[in-house]
Amino acid sequence: MSNLQEIGDRDGWRCWLCDEPVDPDMSVNDPRGPSVDGIATAKKSKAKAVQERLAHRACNTRKGAVKPVVPWPDHLFVVDPAPIVGVVEQLSRKGGRVAVARCPGESDAEAAAQWLVDRLSRFAPELDVTTRIDAGGGGYLLVLETR
Incomplete structure (x- = not known):
């Protein structure tokens, strides 16, 4: 597992789920604080690779162990948006x-x-x-x- 600073720097200190800024100085226990989300990606082999991304603690917790949902913003007028x-x-x-x-x-x-x-x-x-x-x-x- 990489450290939080490396992942935050690589991801530009933005939550990959909500796309809002993540404060690197905020407590990791705060809902808006930084956390690392490990995303399992299916490969052709039986082994799964894990990609680590920066997320707010609350976004990471809300997602849990299910496939993430990246929402389309409400200000866009789209019909039948694809996931x-x-x-x-x-x-x-x-x-x-x-x-x-x-x-x-x-x-x-x-x-x-x-x-x-x-x-x-x-x-x-x-x-x-x-x-x-x-x-x-x-x-x-x-x-x-x-x-």
Whole structure:
């Protein structure tokens, strides 16, 4: 297990779950204090690799031992948003493209695309992605693609 300072420095002192800043000087017992979350990642072999990420104590506790949920923000107007963690896992394994949300207006889709690329730059920095917006059916489809 790595130490908290190394993980915090690597993750820019931001919680990987809520994307809010983590204060490195706050007590590790405080709900907003820093903690290390060990994420088991499935590999093709039977062994699982563990990736360590920085999280607030409360975010880490709330997640528990279940698959994390990274929420889409309320200020974005998206319909049927895809679960971000599942999309990242799929694109990391296979590459390609995934439709991640529908938006009623082009400006809504552009705002969602900008937020998603920014969020993924911290959530999954190893995943190189772009977005595409496709018009159709009276709305706009937001597509995430690997490069």
